[in-house]
Amino acid sequence: MKKLLFFLTALVVLGSCSKYKYDEVKDDMSKTRIYTLKNGLKVYLSVNPGEPRIQTYIAVRTGSKNDPAETTGLAHYLEHLMFKGTSKFGVTDPEKEAPLLEDIENRYEAYRKMTDPEVRRKAYHEIDSVSQLAAQYFIPNEYDKLMSAIGAEGTNAYTSYDVTCYTEDIPSNEVENWAKIQSDRFQNMTIRGFHTELEAVYEEYNIHLSDDQDKTINALFAKLFPNHPYGTQTVIGTQDHLKNPSIKNIKEYFEKWYVPNNVAICMAGDFDPDEVIATIDKYFGKWQRGNDAVQPEFGEQPAITAPVDTTVVGQEAEALWMGYRFDGASSLQLDTLNIIESMLSNGTAGLIDLDINQQMKLLYAYGGIYSLADQSVFLILGAPLQGQTLDDVRAILLEEIEKLKRGEFSDDLLPSVKNNIKLNYYNSLESNQQRASMFVDAFINGTPWEQKVKSISRIESITKEQIVDFAKRHFTDNYVTVYKRQGVDETQKKIDKPEITPIPTNRELVSDFVKEIQNSKVKPIKPRFVDFKKDLTFGDVKAKGDDGATLPYVYVKNKENGRFSLSFKYDFGEESDVRYNYAAEYLDYLGTDSLSPAELKQLFYKLACSYSISVGPRSIYVNLGGLSESMPEALKQLENLLLCARVDTAAYLQYVQVVDKARSDAKLDQQTNYSNLCSYGIYGPYNRNRNILTTQQLVETNPNDLLDLLRELGNHKSTVLYYGPMKAGKMASVVAENHAIPSKFTADPEARHYVAQPTPENEVLIAPYDAKNIYMRMYHNEQHEWNPEQAAVQALFNEYYGGSMGSVVFQELREARGLAYNAYAAYMMPSYKDEKEFFFTHIITQNDKMIDCVSQFNNILDTIPQSESSFQIAKDALTKRLASQRATKFGLINTWLYSQQLGIDYDLNEKIYKALPSIKLDDIVKFEQENMAHKTYRYIILGDEKELDMKAIEAYGPVKRLTTEEIFGY
Structure with a gap:
């Protein structure tokens, strides 16, 4: 280790072109x-x-x-x-x-x-x-x-x-x-x-x-x-x-x-x-250094020579966590552990991915390194299916560790892991946030930057034999298990x-x-908004032969690296047929006539590509991304999977059991309960969380019918969305070569849209959850049509009233009264031009503070606090953010898509930016008074009635009690 660290140090170059000396590392891509x-x-x-x-x-x-x-x-x-x-x-x-x-x-x-x-x-x-x-x-x-x-x-x-x-x-x-x-x-x-x-x-x-x-x-x-x-x-x-x-x-x-x-x-x-x-x-140069900022030392932890068990009780679903102790984050052990993490659980083709999640042996399982400065932990966790015990979960997880120790994994896995680690590193360099996060980790953990940079080259030399030997030495009976059991936490x-x-x-x-x-005077940043005619390239993918139709495409060139993103967007989704959700999930467990499910996952991982099907209310995206050089083969394999997925009835029945268990577990989670309650409160009984097939309906569904939906998907017209290094013409020819385009498109199915409901009168919706706090939302909807001419006023209102730590809501609810950890409010514009606007407030607070929160929200709604100085700061903030933000890469395409949904042909942010100078505080106050003050509200509350002042709540409107089953739909 000493020799290696000396070698790395020798690669450091001292910068000399600046008044300030600095260190840098040769070949550091950042x-x-x-x-x-x-x-x-x-x-x-x-x-x-x-x-x-x-x-x-x-x-x-x-x-x-x-x-x-x-x-x-x-x-x-x-x-x-x-x-x-x-x-x-x-x-x-x-x-x-x-x-x-x-x-x-x-x-x-x-x-x-x-x-x-x-x-x-x-x-x-x-x-x-x-x-x-x-x-x-x-x-x-x-x-x-x-x-x-x-x-x-x-x-x-x-x-x-x-x-x-x-x-x-x-x-x-x-x-x-x-x-x-x-x-x-x-x-x-x-x-x-x-x-x-x-x-x-x-x-x-x-x-x-x-x-x-x-x-x-x-x-x-x-x-x-x-x-x-x-x-x-x-x-x-x-x-x-x-x-x-x-x-x-x-x-x-x-x-x-x-x-x-x-x-x-x-x-x-x-x-x-x-x-x-x-x-x-x-x-910062005159900031006085400290004399006592020496990190404490705690000595060796006692050896763990046999499994140690402990138990945690709470009302969320049961799960099992296991942890192995390792050296701190600056240790070169982390090179090997990062590889082992991906070999076990990379989300696609790791041992846990293929042997457990792919085969649905557990509800879910994954693992990874939790690195800390003094010591690190390798975590492995999983949740049981119906009828399984937590001991069953542990046995299944441990078997994957044993396979690693025996070297029972594909010869392709280690090289694929190395390639994907490199790809992920290169992708991370595109993000300012991820670059800066790497600096934080290096500093806090005491990791020399040259060691961090050279980790990619070091892992290249790690062999299968070294992985197996490392696993045998370090993954023994030296682990701790936490049994997370369901029950009442009396502590x-x-x-x-x-x-x-x-x-x-x-x-x-x-x-x-x-x-x-x-x-202060600073050189202004000139804003740059998306010009759809200049920033995007539009064209058509022509089918092979003379009798095919064409698919429109939207293209943006990647000039930075060899990564691509390709999507086929269909203009219908679960509002047309909720079965698409289950078809997309079921497909993940299937292979084709020539490739088993595991072989298919391994192939995509080897290609450094991934695919997914995203089903939304009004759209379906078939997505593919990864290394551009692999795109033709990856698209060919994805197309073959969609058209030729092999039905596996046993896998389908197991999938239904997984869905059923996941649903049961979701009903135990506070945030999931709140999310479902809010959907019910805003959209009524027909909402995205309740628009599901029951378990019995799933059992009665023929899995081949689900796959038929995917096989026939290509008969509908889609829009091809591409960001990558290929030229537009080359991209179009690759798509035409590997994606079947019919001679005539099938009409898209009709949809029943989710509709945000009006609030003609005050009412209270309450659903039960036993906790020390409540989650609450006040919702108001007068069914106003969206008007782009009002977009700037709405955006500035949100900034001033409810969107930051300097906003009215945060100051009044948290800063002045200590009523909440987080509190905010927002006037919501629609995602589609035929949807309506609405307003809501949000707070999480201690049970006995809820009435105080409601009272204060109503006070600042009916008499909006006004401050010219705060307004000007909010206006400056929004103006400067819009001037400095940039839509880039696939974000250019997303901006165009969003505009299409709203029925406009321009970047909405440009309209907002140009309108901001003329908006005054009086405009914000008028907007709030007309749309939020002295209005009827639906109070949406998740909490334990035994801990709440129900008489005070009833004063705000008639109370409708919803059961957990009603908000989940099962």
């Missing part, structure tokens, strides 16, 4: 430059000029692993507080605010040591009172306003075991403003708005309580890492610690870990790296709603710092 400023700050820069935007990540090498044991969840809570501002923004008078914030901090230190409930209640009331005094100087969500002012997207952050990372996607002309904001934020963070933000964290905690997957991974890690924070504490923290926070500890944590020698700035996009690094040095505790006085939103106040950013 052309990444890695700078280290004098204060230790790492900067990863990669130029990708596809569109004038930059993905930025600021990664701090600290996560829940670094939380003090007595205040777990601290890293995650600090992440939230980083959005509250500094002495420059988020505040009107920092000098007057400071003593009040200090008082709040001291009161929390006393509060966390109190045990008497009445004493704690009184102390919390006093904290709430002092918080009201401090809040008069607080300008909530000014950080989001700053990001909106520069046209940023994706404003967010995340915390995991080893990392806290802050994300922004910015226009390429706003680097200086972005750096000015971030440098202040990371050096001068101020903790304010503490108690309302803590409530948002509680709401996030409640969401985790209902997520059995979170509980399962925590239980697995507890057994794998008994002497390491990965296993002894969780990212979200404990309920007791969240209820007893320490601002003092948070400040000390910030001062220890948020220092430049523990931080990396990761950027990928369209920029001049010399200019960007100079700007970063200008604003869950209710969190009582605290008495919080809403803090003022101070919507009209604007700090001088925000004004400075707003008034």
Whole structure:
């Protein structure tokens, strides 16, 4: 290993064409430059000029692993507080605010040591009172306003075991403003708005309580890492610690870990790296390095010499998780593990894919590497079919591990895996986000960039014998199993709603710092919208011979690499015949007269191509993609499969059992219940989630009839959609050679469309789900026709009212009152010209906060809060985003398709952009008052009636109770 690392280091080239020295790696396709400023700050820069935007990540090498044991969840809570501002923004008078914030901090230190409930209640009331005094100087969500002012997207952050990372996607002309904001934020963070933000964290905690997957991974890690924070504490923290926070500890944590020698700035996009690094040095160069940012060491974990079992209980469906412990993410073990991941579970032709999923031995199964800085875990999981036990699941999964250890896999598998890993890597380089994510991983895990870059060349030399030997040595009886069983989790505790006085939103106040950013002069980015006549090529695919018809095509050339995407779009879907859904799924388990199902999957994987059939309400897409050189053969094989798929009655009956079990499991999942309830509430009983064949109908269906639907699909007219490196004429000839075109097309079947229902009167729809929180949507529909002349007003309304952290909804529901983790609202334009517009609000909140949420939503609907400054920021945000966004690649075709559905022949974004300058706040207020204020609403609620104030709910309208069976349709 030492020799190999020395060799890799020797490949590093020191950049010398810039004032700033940087490291780069020879033959690195991303052309990444890695700078280290004098204060230790790492900067990863990669130029990708596809569109004038930059993905930025600021990664701090600290996560829940670094939380003090007595205040777990601290890293995650600090992440939230980083959005509250500094002495420059988020505040009107920092000098007057400071003593009040200090008082709040001291009161929390006393509060966390109190045990008497009445004493704690009184102390919390006093904290709430002092918080009201401090809040008069607080300008909530000014950080989001700053990001909106520069046209940023994706404003967010995340915390995991080893990392806290802050994300922004910015226009390429706003680097200086972005750096000015971030440098202040990371050096001068101020903790304010503490108690309302803590409530948002509680709401996030409640969401985790209902997520059995979170509980399962925590239980697995507890057994794998008994002497390491990965296993002894969780990212979200404990309920007791969240209820007893320490601002003092948070400040000390910030001062220890948020220092430049523990931080990396990761950027990928369209920029001049010399200019960007100079700007970063200008604003971050004086940031003082820390003296104590040394990662803790936890020593060796106890050896696992025999299988270890544990159990998790929750109301979601049963499943089984297994985990093997490995070295940390910077280890060269990861090369082999990444190959093993694809050999077992690549989604197409891995051992688990073919032996378990293809043969439907389990409901589902997959596996993969979960890499962390100190140690990694290889996960394998599966879910049982009806009548199977979790022990059956484990036995079936372990058999695939044994096959790997015995070398019982096709000789084609390892070379195919290597080719597909390379293809996936090349594809990832097209994305700014994926490039920047690779930088974050390398920095956090301590992986030298040259090691990361050269992983593709290293895996080339790994042999089958080495894989088998590795598996024999490392996949033994050293695993942990978590049995996720269904039942009531008695460990869950209710969190009582605290008495919080809403803090003022101070919507009209604007700090001088925000004004400075707003008034800064940057070179504008000239917008570029799709010109269908210039950006797309239209033509016809002519059938072989003289008697065939023609298929229209839409073509965009790929000038970057050898990857293609090809689709045949049919203008009908499940609204015409819901059986297409089942035909597409059933096809996945079939082969042809010449190829078994497994051989077919292996062939496509070897070709580095994949296919799919996507069935929507009004369209069917037959998709093919991968390496362009393989397209003729892949299309030939796909066409043969569609026309000559071999009926397998036994496979069909097994498929029906899989569908039936998946349906049963879906009824146990909270988010799936909510999705189905919303569909029912908006569209009524005839909606996409209920438009299904029952299990009995599936049993009675002749599988050959399903395949006939696919065989006859080509008799209907389709539109060929292509993005790839072939010339248009060559593409058309390849399609004509390998895709049968009839002499006359069959008429498309008629459809019964899903129709969003009107809301003529107030009513409440409630469906049951036992959880510590409710999911709620308020829905209003007056059956308005869509008018493209109103598109700009609608888009700007959504930006101002409900679409961001600076919006009215977020500020009033979360920031001022701590009522939710997420809350938003949207006025929805249709997807098709014959559909109607509608409006909805959304919130997830604690059971005892629901009425407060309804009351506040109705208040801000009937009397929309108005702020000229907030409006201008929303307008600037939308304008700058539209100017800097670009439809590229297959996105050009998608823009055209969307316009076709709406019955227009232009890029709608261009119309919106040109109309924005003339829109005023009064236009937004008028639009809201005419379409949302004092209207009738359908309140769509998923929750446990025993935990809700039903009398208060009944005051909003008559209650209609729906059963789980009614919202699912089975």
